[in-house]
Each structure stands twice: as C-alpha cells, then as structure tokens.
Amino acid sequence: MSTQHEIGTKERNLFLEALPSVIDSALANPKVAEIPGLKEWTKKLLTHNMTGGKGARGLTIVMAYQMLEQPEKLTEESMHLARTLGWCYEMLQSFMCVFDDIMDGSEKRRGKPCWYLLPDVGPACAINDSLMLYNFMFYLLKKNFGVRNYKTAEHKANDYSLFTVERHETIIKYKTAYYTYDLPTKLGLLLADYKVDVQTKKLMQDVSLEIGLLFQTQDDYIDSFGDETLTGKVGTDIQEGKCSWLAVNALQRCNASQRVVFNACYGSKEPAHLERCKQLYCDLKLPELYKEVESRYYDDILERIQGFPTDELKRLYHRLLEITYQRKK
Incomplete structure (x- = not known):
C-alpha cells in the first residue's frame, strides 16, 4: 500500500513540474504575440486557474497510459506527452470551473478567490477568459496530437x-x-x-x-x-x-x-x-x-x-x- 502511495506522490510531483512547460507551449501560439499584454494576461489566467487543485483527471490519463503502455515504449518523451494530454484535460476542467463559479456565485476555488472575483477581471472578462482556456486546450491538442473534437x-x-x-x-x-x-x-x-x-x-x-x-x-x-x-x-x-x-x-x-x-x-x-x-x-x-x-x-x-x-x-x-x-x- 505504501509503495503505491509513493508512486502516486512521485508521479503527481512530475505532473505538477510539467505545467510550466505546458504553459510556455501555450504561450508560444503566434497569435498571443500579436496583441500587446496578452502574453502576460494569459500566463496569469493559466497559472491562477490551473494550480492548487488535485489534478485528478489529468493524473488519471497519465496513470492509465503508464499502466497500459508497453514498458519499452515508456520513455521521457512519451511520458511528457501523457502529462501534456493530462494538462489539456485540466484546461477543459478550468474552462468549465470558471463558468460554474459565475453561475453558482461561488467565492473560492482551490483555496483562492474565484477568477471572476479578481478586481481586474469581473464576470464579463471571466467569460471571455474561459473561452481562451478552451481554445488554448485545442491549440495544444492539435500541436501535440492532432486531436480536434471533444464533447461532454x-x-x-x-x-x-x-x-x-x-x-x-x-x-x-x-x-x-x-x-x-x-x-x-x-x-x-x-x-x-x-x-x-x-x-x-x-x-x-x-x-x-x-x-x-x-x-x-x-x-x-x-x-x-x-x-x-x-x-x-x-x-x-x-x-x-x-x-x-x-x-x-x-x-x-x-x-x-x-x-x-x-x-x-x-x-x-x-x-x-x-x-x-x-x-x-x-x-x-x-x-x-x-x-x-x-x-x-x-x-x-x-x-x-x-x-x-x-x-x-x-x-x-x-x-x-x-x-x-x-x-x-
């Protein structure tokens, strides 16, 4: 039992360590550079809404891949792709959470003020930002996997x-x-x-x-x-x-x-x-x-x-x- 928990803790740490590179990859979208100040705002958006949570859904993808892939194919590169896919899924979760918090009138999410309650955000801006999260997810999926469709x-x-x-x-x-x-x-x-x-x-x-x-x-x-x-x-x-x-x-x-x-x-x-x-x-x-x-x-x-x-x-x-x-x- 303890060994399984240790493996889980190690993989969770590796998953969290992969987030900065995923954010950097999202910010590399050429369209981000076209609008002054968008890069800084987007980094703030991604960092605020994708940190502090359990990451359970993204980790489930990584765990499923790690347990089902042939051992000889488990490389640093393949595991990085799995973690990237996991973070794409967490972007989808964040997109839905921003909307959910506005609809519910929630005040806190993951121990922090909800995004729409930040002084420089507000509900209208938050709705626009949530769509940015959604589009960045598809940008990363297309960039890494060529995946285009998702429905829930x-x-x-x-x-x-x-x-x-x-x-x-x-x-x-x-x-x-x-x-x-x-x-x-x-x-x-x-x-x-x-x-x-x-x-x-x-x-x-x-x-x-x-x-x-x-x-x-x-x-x-x-x-x-x-x-x-x-x-x-x-x-x-x-x-x-x-x-x-x-x-x-x-x-x-x-x-x-x-x-x-x-x-x-x-x-x-x-x-x-x-x-x-x-x-x-x-x-x-x-x-x-x-x-x-x-x-x-x-x-x-x-x-x-x-x-x-x-x-x-x-x-x-x-x-x-x-x-x-x-x-x-």
Whole structure:
C-alpha cells in the first residue's frame, strides 16, 4: 500500500513540474504575440486557474497510459506527452470551473478567490477568459496530437418532483462519470495503443461510470459537510437548490413537517436556512447513510474489477478506486 502511495506522490510531483512547460507551449501560439499584454494576461489566467487543485483527471490519463503502455515504449518523451494530454484535460476542467463559479456565485476555488472575483477581471472578462482556456486546450491538442473534437454533457434539475435517484444518477453519468473517469482512462488506453475487445471496453465503461457515481456522491456530501480548509471552496449546493445526493435522500426520508422545512429552506441563500438544511440532513441521519453507501460502492466496484481479463487493467482500476474511496476533498 505504501509503495503505491509513493508512486502516486512521485508521479503527481512530475505532473505538477510539467505545467510550466505546458504553459510556455501555450504561450508560444503566434497569435498571443500579436496583441500587446496578452502574453502576460494569459500566463496569469493559466497559472491562477490551473494550480492548487488535485489534478485528478489529468493524473488519471497519465496513470492509465503508464499502466497500459508497453514498458519499452515508456520513455521521457512519451511520458511528457501523457502529462501534456493530462494538462489539456485540466484546461477543459478550468474552462468549465470558471463558468460554474459565475453561475453558482461561488467565492473560492482551490483555496483562492474565484477568477471572476479578481478586481481586474469581473464576470464579463471571466467569460471571455474561459473561452481562451478552451481554445488554448485545442491549440495544444492539435500541436501535440492532432486531436480536434471533444464533447461532454451537463444537466441540472431544480424541480423537487424530479429529485429522484434515477434522475440524480443520470445527471452524474453525464456531468461527472464520463468526464472524470471514462474519457481519461480511454485517452490513456489510446495513447498506449492498448488493445481491448468490445466486451472489455464495455466493462471499462461500466466500472468507470460506477466509480463516477461514487465520486459525485462524495462531492455532494463534501459540499455540505466537507472541511473548507481541505476543499479550498465553500459549498453552494443547498443555496443553488441542486439535485444532490443529500437532497434526493432527504426527500425520500423526511416526514410531512420535515418536508415543510426542506421546501422553505432549500434553494435559499439565507445563512440560517443553510444551517437548517444541514441540521435536517443530520436529523435524517444522512451522514451515517453516506458512510454505508460509500462502503457499498467500494465493495461492488472491487468485485467488478475482478472481471477484467488483464493484470494491467485490474491494477489501473484498483488504483482509481483507491484514490477515490474515502476522499475528503
């Protein structure tokens, strides 16, 4: 166990060390030099929005490639390309986070003020900057891989009658699971030119989606009960009235009087309403239920991993599960 953690720490450090060269490569875009001051602004944009986070999605690409590539092909050059691909994915994440923070009215991201709240930025400029992040991602993909297309999906619900387990899982599938686990592992697979049959590819997707369910369930719980000093951000799911795991399960368990409290307080930005919702969650014993659900996810995923036909794939998904299980941020 300790050896795996050491490998993870070493690779994370190497991944972080690769960021300056990735930023320099982005700034080498000839169009940047055409506009006075753009190079300095872009460097500030990339540095602020791409540092301080876990880098989990980008690291997943690197880890998948490293575990699936033939050993003789694991060179400094190939690993640098894998880390570059990982940082391209982190650019996509940053692009989405800038928008998400504006929509949610968030104040902090990764322990820092949100980009749109900086005195010299503001919401309008931040929207433009987010599109720059998106375009720099494609510039680097084209420069290094010739990749041009990417598609993701996200959906939110605000009608309490639609706050069902089925709808919540559908939201997770398209908001988180494909984006956080399925696509990164498949990018690593493609980069390593690792061949799998149709049945194995389907199992990869199924396990990735199940880990995604675990991840987003954790995210929903951490949003209300996480330690801000660890997460680096203030949760807003209650204030925004999101269809979260906590809200869905609260609605399934509350009695008539508790439902009145939920209807009155959920989606409100009043601090007293926020605390009342959290107290309602505790009254309904959702923290205890969360621990049971997290453990059940772990056992189910562990069992499914045994179905992979190769040791490389088993190690990869064991590692992904180990990184995700019982996370606090």
